Amino acid sequence: xxxxxxxxxxxxxxxxxxxxxxxxxxxxxxxxxxxxxxxxxxxxxxxxxxxxxxxxxxxxxxxxxxxxxxxxxxxxxxxxxxxxxxxxxxxxxxxxxxxxxxxxxxxxxxxxxxxxxxxxxxxxxxxxxxxxxxxxxxxxxxxxxxxxxxxxxxxxxxxxxxxx
Numbered sequence: 001x002x003x004x005x006x007x008x009x010x011x012x013x014x015x016x017x018x019x020x021x022x023x024x025x026x027x028x029x030x031x032x033x034x035x036x037x038x039x040x041x042x043x044x045x046x047x048x049x050x051x052x053x054x055x056x057x058x059x060x061x062x063x064x065x066x067x068x069x070x071x072x073x074x075x076x077x078x079x080x081x082x083x084x085x086x087x088x089x090x091x092x093x094x095x096x097x098x099x100x101x102x103x104x105x106x107x108x109x110x111x112x113x114x115x116x117x118x119x120x121x122x123x124x125x126x127x128x129x130x131x132x133x134x135x136x137x138x139x140x141x142x143x144x145x146x147x148x149x150x151x152x153x154x155x156x157x158x159x160x161x162x163x164x
Contacts (some may be wrong), residue, residue: 040069040154041068041069041070041147041150041152041154042066042067042068042069042145042147042154043066043067043068043069044065044066044067044100045064045065045066045143045156045157045158046063046064046065046066047062047063047064047143047156047158047159047160048061048062048063048160049160049161050160050161050163051063051107051160051161051162051163052107052162052163052164053106053107053108053135053162054135054163054164057163060106061104061105061106061107061128062078062104062105062107062141062160062162063102063104064076064089064102064103064104064105064143065100065101065102065103066100066101066143066145066156067098067099067100067101068095068096068097068098068101068147069097069098070097070149070150071094071095071096071097072094072095072147072148072149072150073092073093073094073095073147073148073149074090074092074093074095074101074145074146074147074148075088075090075091075092075093075145075146075148076088076089076090076093076103076143076144076145076146077089077143077144077146078105078136078141078142078143078144079141079142079143079144079155080136080137080139080140080141081139081140081141081159085144086109086136086141087105087108087109087110087111087112087129087131087133087136088110088111088112089103089105089112089115089127089129089131090103090112090115090127090129092148093127099124100124101127102120102124102125102126102127103126103127103128103129104126104127104128104129105129106129106131107135107136107162108131108132108133108134108135108136109131109133109134109135109136110131110132110133111131112129112130112131113130113131113132114129114130115127115128115129115130116128116129116130135164136162137162138161138162138163138164139161139162140159140160140161141159141160141161141162142155142156142158142159142160143155143156144156
């Protein structure tokens with residue numbers, strides 16, 4: 001029995017599967033292209049590569065800055081190499097879209113009891129959280145930004161080193 005002049009009936013399912021695979025590849029290509037052109041939620045992370053909050057340290061605070069693709073309320077925490085929160089710099093702080101947001105970390109463990117706002121270059125605010133905890137151990141750290149409206153968390157693409 002044949003499905004046409006020269007085609008056996010058994011080839012029909014194979015042709016359907018092949019056509020579905022081709023369609024899936026095209027769909028995956030277009031989705032990938034769209035994702036490549038969608039801006040990331042947190043952009044332009046800038047960190048001090050190494051700092052030392054000790055009296056002998058040249059750079060005493062970690063300088064952190066980034067931009068958001070969409071306005072949101074953020075919480076910013078410092079994470080150690082094990083993924084544990086070492087310090088919480090701010091909670092539910094409103095950040096405007098595409099405006100540089102800057103913070104400083106003193107190298108101390110714990111949560112900010114209050115935040116001082118300084119004026120940086122071009123009168124941009126810099127948040128300086130006051131944390132009373134002990135000095136965090138020397139090691140590698142990363143910044144975690146939690147976006148509340150997007151219900152999303154982003155880690156800095158690279159870390160920084162706290163030295164004693």
